[in-house]
Amino acid sequence: MGIPHDLPPALKPGTDVSRGASFAVGSASILGSPKDSLALNQQVRKFNQMISNWKVDYIQKSVFMISIGMEDYYNFTKNNPNAEVSAQQAFVTSVTNRFKSDINLLYSSGASKFVVQLLAPLGCLPIARQEFKTGNNCYEKLNDLAKQHNAKIGPMLNEMAETKPDFQFTVFDFYNVILRRTQRNMNYRFFVTNISCCGVGTHNAYGCGLPNVHSKLCEYQRSYLYFDARHNTEKAQEAFAHLIFGADPNVIQPMNVRELIVYPVNEPMREFWEDPMDEKLSLVQY
Numbered sequence: 001m002g003i004p005h006d007l008p009p010a011l012k013p014g015t016d017v018s019r020g021a022s023f024a025v026g027s028a029s030i031l032g033s034p035k036d037s038l039a040l041n042q043q044v045r046k047f048n049q050m051i052s053n054w055k056v057d058y059i060q061k062s063v064f065m066i067s068i069g070m071e072d073y074y075n076f077t078k079n080n081p082n083a084e085v086s087a088q089q090a091f092v093t094s095v096t097n098r099f100k101s102d103i104n105l106l107y108s109s110g111a112s113k114f115v116v117q118l119l120a121p122l123g124c125l126p127i128a129r130q131e132f133k134t135g136n137n138c139y140e141k142l143n144d145l146a147k148q149h150n151a152k153i154g155p156m157l158n159e160m161a162e163t164k165p166d167f168q169f170t171v172f173d174f175y176n177v178i179l180r181r182t183q184r185n186m187n188y189r190f191f192v193t194n195i196s197c198c199g200v201g202t203h204n205a206y207g208c209g210l211p212n213v214h215s216k217l218c219e220y221q222r223s224y225l226y227f228d229a230r231h232n233t234e235k236a237q238e239a240f241a242h243l244i245f246g247a248d249p250n251v252i253q254p255m256n257v258r259e260l261i262v263y264p265v266n267e268p269m270r271e272f273w274e275d276p277m278d279e280k281l282s283l284v285q286y
Contacts, residue, residue, distance in 0.1 A: 029071040040102045059110040067117035073145040096152045114169040119146040120178040126196040127229035130205035154273035166266045172252045190225045197224040205229040
C-alpha cells in the first residue's frame, strides 16, 4: 500500500504525515463522551487543520479507515441499564446520524475512499463481562445495540454512494468475524476468548498498563483473543488485517481494501453493500 509500517500519530508535534497519519485517540467516541477524549468530529476537524500537508489528488486516492462507536454504546448502557427499547433505538439513531454527518464532512474535504469497520459484539468484550458481571456469557443488551448500529451503516453508505458519484466505500463485518472466533475459538487456535491477557479483575479487564496497578500478564498472548479490556491481541489483529485487505464479500463488501485502492478515482461504484441476512448461509470459514 506504500504506507509506513506504523502510521504516525497525527497529534504528535513534528510528525511526518506525508504518507498518512493516524487520528486515533483512546476512548474516542462519535458523540463526544467522555469529554476528555476526542470525538470523531474533532478528529475530522484536526484533519482539516492539517490538510495542507497533502495534495488534492493524494487525498482523493487515500483510504480513510474508520473504526469507532464502542465507547458510545458502552457508556450509554452503563449509564442507562434499564433503558427501554424506544430509548435504545433513539440513541442508535443519534449516533449513526452524527456518524453520517462526520463522513459527509470528510467527503466535503476531498476524501472519497472509505473503509468502515462495523462494531464487534460489544457485550462479549472482557470489560463488558466484568462490568456487568455476566461470567462466561456475553452481555446481550450491548450486543443488541451493536447489531442495531451495524444494521444502519451499510444502507447509509449505499445512499451516500448513490447520491455522490465519486463516493467509494467498503464495510468490514467485524461483528461476525469476532463472533466466529468467540463461538468457534478452537478453529482459530484461540484458547481464551472471555478474559484479557493483561489486567486485573474477574476477566482481567482493568488496569493494563496503568501506573500503580499490579496487572497480570498472561504467559502466551497468542492463545488469547483479547490483549486487554477492549483490544485484541497482535495475533488477532494480524488476521483481521489480512481479511480487510483481501477477503471476499462474506467478510468485507462490496469490495476489499486491495480492490478499493485500485478502483479508479471519480468513478461511480458498480456494486453496493448487501444485507448478508438476505444471502444464503456460507459454510466458508473466515
